[in-house]
Amino acid sequence: MPDLAAREAPAPQVSPDNPCPFLRALVAGNHVGSHVVPLPELTRTIDRTTGKTGLPALIAGVQIFLVAQIANGLGPLSQLRSLIKGAILDELRNGPLDKHGAGSRILDQHAVVHEDEITRLATFGKDYKSPDGSVERGLSASDIKAFMAANFQRSKDEHSWTYAIRRCYYPLLMLGEWPVLLDIMGKGEGRDRYLSVAEVRTLFVERRFPDRIVALLNR
Ligand code: HEM
Known part of the structure; x- marks a missing residue:
């Protein structure tokens, strides 16, 4: 009898160093990769979730792009790397967007809910x-x-x-x-x-x- 479980693709791993619940669901649902995601791809994917079209979609896209652009560091090298390679979704913890406990605290630093x-x-x-x-x-x-x-x-x-x-x-x-x-x-x-x-x-x-x-x- 064929082993059905073995044929199923393994669920994508979501790193504890990705603290964003929205990005975690995107990774878990295989909508984006778990590591480096090019900014245009990340922006386009998130933009689809808004259901917006035309100018509102464009404005939302620019905002998402800018957030992702600074997510892994504010220095010139980080900026260049983000622009050329993309956002590193499993290296967001302790980055410029991490508020260190000033958020909901639903996820802790080990991504335990x-x-x-x-x-x-x-x-x-x-x-x-x-x-x-x-x-x-x-x-x-x-x-x-x-x-x-x-x-x-x-x-x-x-x-x-x-x-x-x-x-x-x-x-x-x-x-x-x-x-x-x-x-x-x-x-x-x-x-x-x-x-x-x-x-x-x-x-x-x-x-x-x-x-x-x-x-x-x-x-
Ligand atoms: C429309 C898209 C997005 C939505 C709706 C969203 C939503 C959220 C929410 C609700 C939180 C939880 C804050 C809390 O626990 O209080 C969060 C945290 C976070 N998000 Fe997102 N996010 C989005 C896109 C992004 C993007 C593009 C990045 C970076 C590439 C990002 C990085 C983060 C980080 C680093 C945190 C942790 C902040 C902290 O712990 O203080 N998010 N996000």
Whole structure:
């Protein structure tokens, strides 16, 4: 009898040094490689998840490109390497985008998921009516703002003076994380648009996107 398990392709390994839940799901789902990914390819792939077209897609693409360009280092050599070769997704930890504990802390430095932090995230949300009629816990744009402010606040006074300097630009980095996740994975429209806590949990724990995002990726 053929060994079916042996014929299945092994699931891609996602490095603990990739701390971004979004990129981790892209790697786990085989949408991008786990190591060096050329910036145009990374940008195009992420751009598809937004569902945007035309000028909005172009603007989103430029923003993604710029974030990826600086992700592995700010020095001229890192910049050149990123531009020529791409972003190194398994070497993002301790890079310029790593906020060292000023984020949600759902993933620790070994990429272990902390369920208590997902429970904490949910406390910032409310119950929302999903487009399918069910009720679920989620975070709106203003809930996310409060969540990020609390994350930033709890990391205060924990580190050295170099950390104090880095913290100056963390609020800017945060704008490219949870609010963008809401933009991409949110349900509902306008002020009622919310990020489902259940889907955030699946993203972090199973490194899996909702089916509607996978459909956009496979277009
Ligand atoms: C639209 C695309 C993206 C979305 C929606 C997104 C979303 C997020 C979210 C929600 C977090 C978690 C922050 C927390 O735990 O508080 C995060 C962290 C992170 N992301 Fe992304 N991300 C995206 C693209 C990227 C790209 C292109 C890079 C770099 C190549 C990147 C690098 C990182 C890093 C290094 C962290 C860790 C930050 C920390 O631990 O403080 N992300 N991202």
